[in-house]
Amino acid sequence: MAENIREPKQKRSIEKKERIIEAGYKLFAEKGYFNTNTAEIAKVAGVSTGIVYGYFHDKRDILLGAMEIYIRKVFTPIFSLLDGISSLDFKKIIPSAIDHVVRAHKTNAAMHTTLHSLSSEDEIVAARFASLEEEMTKKMSEKLISLGYPRERVYEKVHTAMDVIQSIAHEEVYDKHSYIDYFVMRTLVTDMLVRLFEE
Numbered sequence: 001m002a003e004n005i006r007e008p009k010q011k012r013s014i015e016k017k018e019r020i021i022e023a024g025y026k027l028f029a030e031k032g033y034f035n036t037n038t039a040e041i042a043k044v045a046g047v048s049t050g051i052v053y054g055y056f057h058d059k060r061d062i063l064l065g066a067m068e069i070y071i072r073k074v075f076t077p078i079f080s081l082l083d084g085i086s087s088l089d090f091k092k093i094i095p096s097a098i099d100h101v102v103r104a105h106k107t108n109a110a111m112h113t114t115l116h117s118l119s120s121e122d123e124i125v126a127a128r129f130a131s132l133e134e135e136m137t138k139k140m141s142e143k144l145i146s147l148g149y150p151r152e153r154v155y156e157k158v159h160t161a162m163d164v165i166q167s168i169a170h171e172e173v174y175d176k177h178s179y180i181d182y183f184v185m186r187t188l189v190t191d192m193l194v195r196l197f198e199e
Helices: 011-031 038-045 049-055 059-084 090-107 109-119 123-146 154-175 182-198
Strands: none
Touching (some): 011 038, 011 049, 011 059, 059 090
């Protein structure tokens, strides 16, 4: 374990550090966190193990960097959706939000599983997910308020909608119960959430 971690300033050093994080992301997604070691990460990144420890205290440090890649991959499209909302047409907003969240989970399923399995035992991972959830709730709520939606109970409604939509994504991507018709489920959830926001 390195005692003096350096923050790279030169382009080549920055690229090395980024390669290490990307290698960690790839391996954590493929093999899981506990089945990956720093020597493997170094090999995939094309650097020595000593260089890895020059930039990171340990494997967990690399995980936290990889988590930020995951967050960018998953939440950039969702924030783009949010930016594109120009009216309070919940019959369009809700299905679009479901599509975006399900797609984001599908394209990042392996890393999602790795990170969420760690969130129950790693306080920093859990706190990062909690802060992200709070950020999403606030951004969506403020967006709706800016379009004229009443402020009263908006945070509660948005948070409820986020929980329900995430549950659909988990069902479609991970649980895959054979008795569920996902078209019917999406229709029911859309109708329920439209009523929630239009009440």
